[in-house]
Amino acid sequence: MQKHVVQVSGPSSTSINTDVTLQVKFGVNSGCGHFGRFEKTEADFNHNITVIAKYEGCVCTANAPVRTVNYLFKASTPGIYYLKFKKNSTQVITHQITVQAAAGS
Numbered sequence: 696m697q698k699h700v701v702q703v704s705g706p707s708s709t710s711i712n713t714d715v716t717l718q719v720k721f722g723v724n725s726g727c728g729h730f731g732r733f734e735k736t737e738a739d740f741n742h743n744i745t746v747i748a749k750y751e752g753c754v755c756t757a758n759a760p761v762r763t764v765n766y767l768f769k770a771s772t773p774g775i776y777y778l779k780f781k782k783n784s785t786q787v788i789t790h791q792i793t794v795q796a797a798a799g800s
Contacts, residue, residue: 700746700780700788701761708793711773717766717790719780721746726756730764740774745781770794 705717723729731749735742744766770776773796779787 699783701782703766703778703780703788703790705790707791708795709768709770710795710797712769712771712797715768715792717768717778718763719746719766720761720763721748722759722761723748723750724759725750726758726760727752728755728760728762730762733766740776742768742776742778743781743787744778768792 700719700721702720703717706715709715721730727750728748729751731747733744734747735744737743746764748762766778768776768778770792773794776792776794778790778792780790782788
């Protein structure tokens with residue numbers, strides 16, 4: 696089940712071939728909701744990312760908590776990347792990362 700991102704935080708610059716960890720917060724429908732996977736499409740420097748939640752358990756609390764998961768990003772080409780996390784059906788939260796060539800390249 697697709698869930699909407701409420702906040703993205705992390706570094707806004709890096710070097711090529713270096714892992715960047717972003718903290719992604721997303722809402723779920725009940726206490727049984729947890730992170731399932733990311734679905735993403737890439738077009739040049741634009742990455743569209745959707746969080747897919749999974750629901751496990753038979754007895755779930757009625758609260759709708761916000762969960763946190765790490766998203767790893769790494770680029771092999773310098774440039775400005777736009778990571779667009781789906782916030783709702785029409786809006787995204789964009790996290791911009793500038794990727795620079797390694798020193799001495």
